[in-house]
Amino acid sequence: MSQSIDRRGMTTLSGGHLASDFASGSVPALLPFFALKFDLSYTLTAVLVLAVLASSSLTQPLFGLWSDRRGALWLLPGGVALAGVGIGLAAVAPSYGLLLVLLFLSGLGIAGFHPEGAKCAVFASGHRRASGMSLFNIGGNTGYALGPVVVTPLVLWLGLGPGGLLASVPVILASLAVLAALPYLSRLRAERETGGGVVEGRDDVCAMLILTSVIGLRSVAWFGLLTFVPLWVVSLGNSAADGARLLALMLFAGAAGTLLLGPIADRVGIRRTLLVAQAVLAPMILVFVFVGGVAGVMALMVVGTCVVGTFGLTMVLSQMYLPRHVGMASGLSIGLAMGLGGLAAVALGAIADVVDLKTALVCCALAPLLGVVPCLFLPDPGAPGAVASAPSSGYPLLD
Secondary structure, rough: OOOOHHHHHEEEEEEEHHHHHHHHHHHHHHHHHHHHHHHOOOHHHHHHHHHHHHOOOOOHEEEEEEEEHHOOOHHHHHHHHHHHHHHHHHHHOOOOOHHHHHHHHHHHHHHHHHHHHHHHHHHHOOOOOHHEEEHHHHHHHHHHHHHHHHHHHHHHHHHHHHHHHHHHHHHHHHHHHHHHOOHHHHHHHHHHOOOOOOOOOOOOHHHHHHHHHHHHHHHHHHHHHHHHHHHHHHOOOOOOOHHHHHHHHHHHHHHHHHHHHHHHEEEEEEHHHHHHHHHHHHHHHHHHHOOOOOHHHHHHHHHHHHOOOHHHHHHHHHHHOOOOEEEHHHHHHHHHHHHHHHHHHHHHHHHHHHHHHHHHHHHHHHHHHHHHHHOOOOOOOOOOOOOOOOOOOOOOOOO
């Protein structure tokens, strides 16, 4: 049978990814409105991000383990639906405590979708796993970028409650579309498993730990920026809408970066591309904070390109380091490592409260600078004695 990308399956998975991450991307855009409604400090605002990340990120390895052992296609529509319902109800939450609970539940839906979705994306990719994973990630990156673009105008127009509820409707509709496609995805998985569509090899746990540290340090900066860029813009005397637009620029640049960095990685190597992208982050964040203006906006877009554009690269590496546990690899690369960055966002919020917001943003630049070091020690998954190399049509020139 052909091992090319299954367009119908990939379209469904990418669409579900878009809807799931649209719900996730709505949270940073809603933070200024939640902070105003409940009169929150920077630390309590960052705790809202932690509530989503603790459930959406830290639990993903568990969903990945479940997916590897038993399979759970129902998590695809169920996860998207729970993500949308949680965000919609959070917008009308009458108390801070209930808001935390609803954001946590929404995060569980996001966590449930991603490992199973990434695993199915492997089946839909055939031997073109790098290209297929880029297509899968484009859906998520675009959805995350659309969050502030769609949600902020709706909330400014209708108010927090009605605007948030209306924004959740397309997410729930997307979950119904994924539900309708489950029989096809089930047949596709059976065909790919029978046809040997998954790479065999041995797991390299040490390599995965090094990669996890790289992703974790990268995510400290990323979630710090997602949390504080809108608040920084407001603190400079601009509106919440201005903050949302700047956040959207960073996220859309990241979506474009997924298409840009994939071919570059195919040409010069995944690890080299990841190393350069990691090294660029710190100076660009500092330009945004200290220079500002047009240069700051451009620098923030470069940050988005380098962070989001390497999501797919680190996911590919994780699946190659753990070829026998693809779901677990996806949960670790998307979930746990990034969730650790969310924990750091709370610490950054405390720094913003005790010192100031500028200092917290400067601290965001230090983590990816530290992440350059473990990047240097990432092993080649195609080297002798490492994990099995990818199919020849999938990953030309890893390094």
